[in-house]
Amino acid sequence: MTDSLHAAGGRYPADAPASEALFDRARAIVPGGVNSPVRAFRAVGGTPRFMVRGEGPWLFDADGRRYADLVCSWGPLIHGHAHPEVVAAVQQAAALGTSFGTPTPGEVELAAEIVGRTPVEQVRLVNSGTEATMSAIRLARGVTGRSKIVKFAGCYHGHADGLLAAAGSGVATFGLPDSPGVTKAAASETIVLPYNDVAAVEAVFAADGAEIAAVITEAAAGNMGVVAPRDGFNQALARITHAHGALLIVDEVMTGFRVAPGGWLGLDPADADLVTYGKVMGGGLPAAAFGGRAEVMAHLAPAGPVYQAGTLSGNPLACAAGLASLRLADAALYRRLDETAATIQGLVTDALSKAGVPHRVATAGNMFSFFFTDADVRDYDGARTQDVAAFKAFFHAMLAGGVYLPPSAYESWFVSAAIDDAALEQIAAALPAAAEEAAAA
Template sequence: MSTTASEALFARAQQVSPGGVNSPVRAFRAVGGTPRFMKSGAGAWLTDADDNRYVDLVGSWGPMLLGHAHPEVIEAVTAAAARGTSFGTPAEPEVLLAEEIVARTPVERVRMVSSGTEATMSAIRLARGFTGRDRIVKFSGCYHGHVDALLAEAGSGVVTLGIPGTPGVPAHVTADTIVLPYNDPAAVDAAFAEYGDQIACVITEAAAGNMGVVPPHPGFNEHLSRTCAAHGALFITDEVMTGFRAARSGYWEIDGQVEGWQPDLMTFGKVMGGGFPAAAFGGRADVMDLLAPVGPVYQAGTLSGNPVATTAGLTTLRLATPEVYERLSATSSQVQHLVSEALAEAGVAHTLQTAGTMFSIFWGVAEPVADFAGAQAQDTAAYTAFFHAMLDAGVYLPPSAYEAWFLSAAHDPDVDSEPLSRLAEALPGAARAAAAAAR
């Protein structure tokens, strides 16, 4: 597999961008080698600058629910762009997308933003404004974007790159952030016993996906919801990753709808943007109406509710029917089976964990992973060997052991389909490479 063009582009990029990338994990620092510069995507496939073709199991880190360049999404976006790319005024697509989100989830009001980081930052500000309190609770290994106060013991690229602490963030900024172990209700109770009247909110990934996929234990999110209500704090579920991806209504459909709890605020991103920079936060009407211009909590964005981005998101969600989620679930199950079977045959100890249609593998771990400490105990060297063997065979995986794997409706669950055939062919060799590299 030639990588000459990607190597040349990476050399040029490093002269003008820090690390040659615009988001750290893309640099392949955790796995080594040359990052692939992609030039096109179609359905389940990516094509790089050297014309190498890959089965894509990253999906732009989640947004590409329908696959790359879905014809109906492209048609809608092209028509929207032809009408104007940005107005700086309200426009109908943002209203329609907000209505779609409200219809699918328990939120009553929605505010559009441009990134998941903006969504969580704004939700935290709103919670503090609503409660008049400063302290916030988050969980070790949960990642909520690169908000200063939320980078304490975060997952995603922070753990992937082994960054100690949060350089560049003054200590006083995280002084009001209480970091607790995930899936530990006793720790939550202890924190509220000591700081209950000072805590503005608890924020958690609805199902953790940035330390690998670590679902909440049954009743954990319900316990958070009940505890917050008892102490006058707000409960924020971050569904930037899981929203409209883990299931049609997000992970809340799997957890909250079943257990009978509702968050006060939710954050969304990725799938709701259909591959464009779009995100949102929403929640109870009485909380959301504290936002300007109705209330005093200020939040704004020049490109928030962009007509092209909201058109892409609206079209994606309208096409994401129950049948699409059934197909996605079947494909995810098929891929999980293929991967786990190949690793078992090669003698690679592993644990596969799921959250709806999302999944990831913990390498060298034989027991279920419940928290950040468990996730960090995995054998990343085994994953590095596996990653490169799969890449060389034309399968593109997340360049980090701490990330979820994403499939799309364009991946056919039939193992004889071209994408799954390539995956199946690549797996035995990659599993043997992982076994050889395992500590």
């Protein structure tokens, strides 16, 4: 079965023999058969599709099927798959060597590009979003001499021990409030509050402010589905933390350079002390960063006593891909991303409404998700009111129609500038049946 059937108006069958064979082989040698849990399709059931190629707005799986991609590698691919200029930049860098363990010009250029677009004054390159948030928290503790961290239920900041408390994303998907292997001592240093609740933040600082090193928040939450901060929420966090001598860490691993040239803080400025970045800044290769005011970053080794290091940090291939991707991300690109996101939101809303499926569309710039619920969603508890069975049915019908959605009701959908009329037509064609499946679930 190839994409020619779908192009003629057909639907893919549920089975995927090549992917099934690969998954069986993987489960024997990789825990759960995947290297990141949400890929396993456990939240939606069925066999995860093993992808072998990406081109523009399309993904191609091991069974030869073509999908319009609304995951975009979980956010980084704002230009679509295998953009020629990004590919050329990586090829040129690889021809010179893959890693040196020394400073390189590319990492200086990428750092300068990030500083030029954002409110941070200095930046340290690392390899993953988890490493960025973990390092930012260590730095905040080193600067303040305090130990406790405040985070928000449903916000996911990577899998560092102290942050796997009431996290969203994979943890919400599998219904695990915490993870085995996280010690009570690590968890005891993390205070978890409801998202978008300023009064709760004020209360905890009134009680424990002298012990709190930092508040960490997603700039706009995207790991419980998309839940944007209410007007003034991030600004209130800055005001409260600074009044008590704590720091504000804004996690832009997901929103950074995706929703605007300067990330969410470019749209909704707040006086953050530290900001973390990832995904888009690596152009699809492993790269992340954390940065902030110069006087805060001065505490970081080798300038200061707070230690952080990484053999592959500032890897020349990742820097080349990230720099090419960011330099292509001009105002016209963000207009296209916003327009495409709005078009898809309209198509989905129309289909679900016609089928009588309760739903809410939630947006944060060009990031969005659909909650299968009538309830207002402003936090993690609201996100959990949705009908996950309806999403599961919707997901599989869209997959059969040649559209690849995030395989979890608790994830953001992402668009790329490569989505064209053909991809939009494929999405539109899949929606009526998917909405009917959701209604029947």
